[in-house]
Amino acid sequence: MTAFDPRSLRDAFGAFATGVTVVTSRTAEGAAIGFTANSFASVSLDPPLLLVCLAKTSRNYANMTGASAFAVNVLAEDQKDVSNTFARPVEDRFAAVEWRDGPAGSPVFPGAAAWFDCTAERIVDAGDHVILIGRVAGFENSGRNGLGYVRGGYFTPALEARALRAAGEEATRVAAVVEREGTVLLVPAEGDRWALPATVIGDRDPVAAIEADVRSSTHIEINAGFLFSVFEDRTGGRQNIVYRAGAAAGPPSQGRFFPLDTLPMERLDTPQTADILRRFAAESTLGNFGVYFGNETAGRVHPLAGRA
The missing domain is CATH 2.30.110.10 (Electron Transport, Fmn-binding Protein; Chain A)
Structure with a gap:
């Protein structure tokens, strides 16, 4: 056998x-x-x-x-x-x-x-x-x-539908909090700063887009699909979708994995990235995750348990 x-x-x-x-x-x-x-x-x-x-x-x-x-x-x-x-x-x-x-x-x-x-x-x-x-x-x-x-996590049809509506605009930006064994993948950004891996959807499925573009830019395979945040950046005039994702083994060709307790919070590209990572670190300690809906300054986290 x-x-x-x-x-x-x-x-x-x-x-x-x-x-x-x-x-x-x-x-x-x-x-x-x-x-x-x-x-x-x-x-x-x-x-x-x-x-x-x-x-x-x-x-x-x-x-x-x-x-x-x-x-x-x-x-x-x-x-x-x-x-x-x-x-x-x-x-x-x-x-x-x-x-x-x-x-x-x-x-x-x-x-x-x-x-x-x-x-x-x-x-x-x-x-x-x-x-x-x-x-x-x-x-x-x-x-x-x-x-x-x-894949070990809950999802609800109502929240998924809201994310799909946000993805209907070609300029929508999709990012991922890519986790591996208590670390998170960050990639270089302007001004010696760090950012979440991200891409613009265009006419693609948001999950397929972020998985393909992270694989292309970092040579790391990821499995995305758990919603973490959907928000409108009113200053930039675009929708943003953020997923949680797991990463396969191996070093990234660009960027690096940071432990959750040593994330470079003072050197992140935007306040929104900092907010996302602070919430991710806090919710990771409990094993319970939520989905944020709102804009870049105000919104609501809908509680979701991370694993059964």
Whole structure:
């Protein structure tokens, strides 16, 4: 058999954007249990079937594989805190969310984008996981947008749409906070100063533009895609989009990686770059990131949790 590095394979799987769910059930004693999962898919309309995947190492493995029913709650875009709560060993996870029993008896969340309460149909062995197939006994669709997850971070459709509208102008400038192991890539700017890697979009996709131009100018491969800031520079008369990005190994052909605690804050090209890097450094310590919308002097940070 071909041997793969597990972490590299997991990162590659993470390129596929998914939703975020909380899977719930009850123990044999009747206690409510639940955990965050993004390995969920519809299977069939007739009969109504869905599936979720569960690691055999999960603390919920015995309870879930022995349960006669389970529910899948598709989280709404403002339920990142719920996702994080059910991803951690919190003593009373259900105290953080409004819930009730579904038709099959598992906890369902009325505030979710949708929920599906199921009876257990079949368990399929699948390597280091099992596939739980459920038959839908009842469901509810609130019509709200779901919370997204890709490459280890959350995204929301509403904020992504605002960024796309900003990218509709060919003069839009796109930049990236490129991080690697606690350091950030900065490139030379005028007057012996430092700047974020940036480019002008033109008629290109903003993510494709910044990835291609950073690769061309620094010979470093990056993976962009997590929004960090969208703002109008009224003085320069253009929109700006800033993404968070991860960098591959290797030295850059221009610029250098600075540790977060030694960023050259007094030698940055603009006050906006300084504001971006100060916020990035502060949010990195918590592992929770937001998306700023506004102009060069005033706006609002929309909180987004950085990882589950």
